[in-house]
Amino acid sequence: xxxxxxxxxxxxxxxxxxxxxxxxxxxxxxxxxxxxxxxxxxxxxxxxxxxxxxxxxxxxxxxxxxxxxxxxxxxxxxxxxxxxxxxxxxxxxxxxxxxxxxxxxxxxxxxxxxxxxxxxxxxxxxxxxxxxxxxxxxxxxxxxxxxxxxxxxxxxxxxxxxxxxxxxxxxxxxxxxxxxxxxxxxxxxxxxxxxxxxxxxxxxxxxxxxxxxxxxxxxxxxxxxxxxxxxxxxxxxxxxxxxxxxxxxxxxxxxxxxxxxxxxxxxxxxxxxxxxxxxxxxxxxxxxxxxxxxxxxxxxxxxxxxxxxxxxxxxxxxxxxxxxxxxxxxxxxxxxxxxxxxxxxxxxxxxxxxxxxxxxxxxxxxxxxxxxxxxxxxxxxxxxxxxxxxxxxxxxxxxxxxxxxxxxxxxxxxxxxxxxxxxxxxxxxxxxxxxxxxxxxxxxxxxxxx
Amino acid sequence: xxxxxxxxxxxxxxxxxxxxxxxxxxxxxxxxxxxxxxxxxxxxxxxxxxxxxxxxxxxxxxxxxxxxxxxxxxxxxxxxxxxxxxxxxxxxxxxxxxxxxxxxxxxxxxxxxxxxxxxxxxxxxxxxxxxxxxxxxxxxxxxxxxxxxxxxxxxxxxxxxxxxxxxxxxxxxxxxxxxxxxxxxxxxxxxxxxxxxxxxxxxxxxxxxxxxxxxxxxxxxxxxxxxxxxxxxxxxxxxxxxxxxxxxxxxxxxxxxxxxxxxxxxxxxxxxxxxxxxxxxxxxxxxxxxxxxxxxxxxxxxxxxxxxxxxxxxxxxxxxxxxxxxxxxxxxxxxxxxxxxxxxxxxxxxxxxxxxxxxxxxxxxxxxxxxxxxxxxxxxxxxxxxxxxxxxxxxxxxxxxxxxxxxxxxxxxxxxxxxxxxxxxxxxxxxxxxxxxxxxxxxxxxxxxx
Ligand SMILES: [K+]
Ligand SMILES: [K+]
Numbered sequence: 001x002x003x004x005x006x007x008x009x010x011x012x013x014x015x016x017x018x019x020x021x022x023x024x025x026x027x028x029x030x031x032x033x034x035x036x037x038x039x040x041x042x043x044x045x046x047x048x049x050x051x052x053x054x055x056x057x058x059x060x061x062x063x064x065x066x067x068x069x070x071x072x073x074x075x076x077x078x079x080x081x082x083x084x085x086x087x088x089x090x091x092x093x094x095x096x097x098x099x100x101x102x103x104x105x106x107x108x109x110x111x112x113x114x115x116x117x118x119x120x121x122x123x124x125x126x127x128x129x130x131x132x133x134x135x136x137x138x139x140x141x142x143x144x145x146x147x148x149x150x151x152x153x154x155x156x157x158x159x160x161x162x163x164x165x166x167x168x169x170x171x172x173x174x175x176x177x178x179x180x181x182x183x184x185x186x187x188x189x190x191x192x193x194x195x196x197x198x199x200x201x202x203x204x205x206x207x208x209x210x211x212x213x214x215x216x217x218x219x220x221x222x223x224x225x226x227x228x229x230x231x232x233x234x235x236x237x238x239x240x241x242x243x244x245x246x247x248x249x250x251x252x253x254x255x256x257x258x259x260x261x262x263x264x265x266x267x268x269x270x271x272x273x274x275x276x277x278x279x280x281x282x283x284x285x286x287x288x289x290x291x292x293x294x295x296x297x298x299x300x301x302x303x304x305x306x307x308x309x310x311x312x313x314x315x316x317x318x319x320x321x322x323x324x325x326x327x328x329x330x331x332x333x334x335x336x337x338x339x340x341x342x343x344x345x346x347x348x349x350x351x352x353x354x355x356x357x358x359x360x361x362x363x364x365x366x367x368x369x370x371x372x373x374x375x376x377x378x379x380x381x382x383x384x385x386x387x388x389x390x391x392x393x394x395x396x397x398x399x400x401x402x403x404x405x406x407x408x409x410x411x412x413x414x415x416x417x418x419x420x421x422x423x424x425x426x427x428x429x430x431x432x433x434x435x436x437x438x439x440x441x442x443x444x445x446x447x448x449x450x
Numbered sequence: 451x452x453x454x455x456x457x458x459x460x461x462x463x464x465x466x467x468x469x470x471x472x473x474x475x476x477x478x479x480x481x482x483x484x485x486x487x488x489x490x491x492x493x494x495x496x497x498x499x500x501x502x503x504x505x506x507x508x509x510x511x512x513x514x515x516x517x518x519x520x521x522x523x524x525x526x527x528x529x530x531x532x533x534x535x536x537x538x539x540x541x542x543x544x545x546x547x548x549x550x551x552x553x554x555x556x557x558x559x560x561x562x563x564x565x566x567x568x569x570x571x572x573x574x575x576x577x578x579x580x581x582x583x584x585x586x587x588x589x590x591x592x593x594x595x596x597x598x599x600x601x602x603x604x605x606x607x608x609x610x611x612x613x614x615x616x617x618x619x620x621x622x623x624x625x626x627x628x629x630x631x632x633x634x635x636x637x638x639x640x641x642x643x644x645x646x647x648x649x650x651x652x653x654x655x656x657x658x659x660x661x662x663x664x665x666x667x668x669x670x671x672x673x674x675x676x677x678x679x680x681x682x683x684x685x686x687x688x689x690x691x692x693x694x695x696x697x698x699x700x701x702x703x704x705x706x707x708x709x710x711x712x713x714x715x716x717x718x719x720x721x722x723x724x725x726x727x728x729x730x731x732x733x734x735x736x737x738x739x740x741x742x743x744x745x746x747x748x749x750x751x752x753x754x755x756x757x758x759x760x761x762x763x764x765x766x767x768x769x770x771x772x773x774x775x776x777x778x779x780x781x782x783x784x785x786x787x788x789x790x791x792x793x794x795x796x797x798x799x800x801x802x803x804x805x806x807x808x809x810x811x812x813x814x815x816x817x818x819x820x821x822x823x824x825x826x827x828x829x830x831x832x833x834x835x836x837x838x839x840x841x842x843x844x845x846x847x848x849x850x851x852x853x854x855x856x857x858x859x860x861x862x863x864x865x866x867x868x869x870x871x872x873x874x875x876x877x878x879x880x881x882x883x884x885x886x887x888x889x890x891x892x893x894x895x896x897x898x899x900x
């Protein structure tokens with residue numbers, strides 16, 4: 001066993017990005033095989049490969065896009081498989097991404113305590129095991145708290161205790177892992193005016209979207225901002241700005257939309273707007289039909305889905321710190337500063353180049369998948385771009401395109417989910433780990449820009 | 451007169467960006483007033499402000515989007531006004547942008563001869579006048595050459611000499627200035643298989659899209675690549691790559707499209723693909739109805755329109771050197787280099803930050819205009835994004851949305867053309883001119899990216 005641990009640690013340290021790719025692929029294949037079993041579906045039939053694989057990828061990558069109804073198509077065994085896949089995928093992402101961030105920081109000798117480093121490099125479990133233990137303990141604790149709040153509500157609404165607990169556990173795991181799967185056939189619509197259910201879901205999704213390094217710093221610093229590192233401050237500030245902007249714009253564009261919230265009271269309208277804003281950056285739960293929303297709302301949702309959540313979180317997208325670094329660089333440029341600054345800290349130029357690479361890789365993935373689906377189907381840009389960005393950023397909000405796609409289209413979306421999930425974090429780590437000083441410099445020459 | 455010249459030179463040197471904005475606004479107002487005159491329209495009516503202003507902005511910003519038919523709505527006087535507006539706008543852009551580039555290079559003490567510096571700082575005309583003289587001479591020479599090739603063809607096709615010369619002059623000015631206006635009521639469709647007309651148009655547009663600094667270097671170096679500066683090399687390489695990629699993708703997506711080129715021979719198909727690729731980065735002429743194209747073609751066109759042409763050219767978009775710098779930075783990052791290199795030159799970090807600012811400003815302009823039009827109209831994303839990017843990048847390809855817009859929508863598109871035309875070049879210059887060394891540094895801290 002010890003030899004196995006040493007082997008895993010050695011691989012994790014020599015090429016953490018490759019390890020992440022291999023582990024994720026294997027886990028997805030296992031769940032694809034399990035979901036294909038006749039016992040996993042209500043009908044007792046073998047599920048076609050494209051549907052089983054799409055569902056496995058969607059669950060392991062905590063996306064929430066579906067090609068069949070989770071509640072109606074899958075048996076209880078199938079639903080348990082999906083829940084386990086979400087939990088394994090979520091824990092895997094948190095562990096992998098934290099591990100990659102640790103590797104980067106160790107290589108670059110970065111200042112500032114990133115995560116619970118006391119727990120690292122000690123004990124028999126090895127580094128990977130030690131990190132995984134902390135991640136699992138934190139995750140289970142938060143999920144239990146969420147389930148404990150939700151279960152009584154489902155019981156009060158008349159569900160038998162076992163079913164209420166099952167639903168509470170499903171929603172707590174689905175929300176904290178930003179998975180967006182729902183065990184009810186009509187999703188959250190029956191609870192659209194029930195804060196007792198919506199607020200815990202929002203909290204679970206929002207905390208989950210901050211990322212493990214931020215959650216650890218918040219827990220260890222006992223919420224004292226003076227002890228927060230730069231990463232935590234940037235993640236929190238940008239997350240709250242995007243949450244506020246998303247709520248305002250969603251409310252502005254939908255306020256008078258008869259198909260969505262126009263008929264509701266002001267309080268419910270605001271609850272819907274905040275809920276939509278929390279969910280569009282990765283949660284994937286929805287209270288209204290995406291196709292009923294105004295085209296302007298869909299474009300805002302496209303943007304916020306692409307933005308995503310915190311680094312080393314179960315949220316996807318290009319991540320809020322990536323946006324922060326680019327925005328700060330532009331601010332610095334507008335002021336004429338050559339240093340990029342935030343909270344009395346200097347952000348190194350290397351971080352900006354990694355951020356640009358992540359954005360461009362993300363934009364390229366979205367563009368390629370969009371073009372592929374436009375060629376495969378007869379759809380127009382609006383629905384295709386929405387579904388593709390939802391897949392890339394593992395959000396799971398759907399305009400209804402996924403179930404209608406031919407198998408080739410389902411594979412394209414599945415590949416987009418996988419690439420979006422594993423691609424950006426491994427790219428960022430791989431790039432940061434390769435930085436070295438050049439041996440010689442060419443003379444400088446500046447082309448005209450713009 | 452000498453005092454006036456000194457005043458213009460002083461303003462141009464102290465705040466070239468502000469001068470560009472003021473001059474462009476004034477020129478647009480003058481042409482709006484002139485186009486409003488009853489004599490400018492065939493009907494003899496006063497043209498409504500939104501249509502007159504839209505046409506004036508489209509002509510001065512060399513865009514080519516129209517809300518009324520150039521051939522059918524405007525009188526000969528109106529058409530001459532449009533042609534003069536195109537020529538004034540084109541010369542203005544070349545002069546302004548070259549002036550800004552000169553100011554940046556002088557301030558930054560940049561290596562490498564940018565443009566015909568022998569002609570600068572000498573004579574009584576002052577710097578602005580001297581530059582303008584070179585720009586005018588070069589432009590008129592190239593336009594005369596194009597007209598001399600086109601006029602005989604129109605005569606051979608049966609047009610009377612005066613009309614043939616008028617059409618030849620119109621197309622030569624419209625193509626070299628990348629304006630995309632056509633004097634024929636059915637555009638270029640009658641000549642869609644006529645290389646004698648299409649090839650001069652492509653050459654005019656392509657040369658015009660390289661930008662004045664590149665044209666001057668090419669003329670002075672007598673096409674010897676060893677004497678080219680970095681800006682010229684980057685512009686040419688990226689322009690040809692985009693030209694090739696655009697042709698291939700356009701051909702791939704349209705090859706079997708019955709509504710466009712499926713029925714043609716292979717030679718005509720290739721001619722159409724290359725023509726479309728040349729025009730989509732700024733020319734704005736078209737041989738097929740944009741609305742007949744496949745959705746995937748529209749997305750590729752969106753991307754290449756946004757990319758645009760060379761700096762200090764009549765082409766719009768974010769410019770090819772901006773793309774080059776960002777792409778090279780990503781390549782450097784992937785290799786682990788901290789220096790961004792090209793053609794044995796080191797591109798300074800400041801150029802990368804300006805490039806990112808230009809891209810983000812462009813994306814923001816497109817996003818704001820798109821959201822505004824989605825709110826104003828009942829359209830979906832696909833046509834709105836196409837028309838908005840065409841306006842932002844002053845391309846002029848139209849999916850037919852502009853004439854259908856209510857006045858508010860026409861003003862949004864006009865503002866987008868103006869901002870896209872003047873915004874990116876002045877922003878880039880303003881940013882580059884402000885760069886200074888910081889007085890102190892904060893300690894470095896690196897957030898997790900991606
Ligand atoms: K999700
Ligand atoms: K144009």
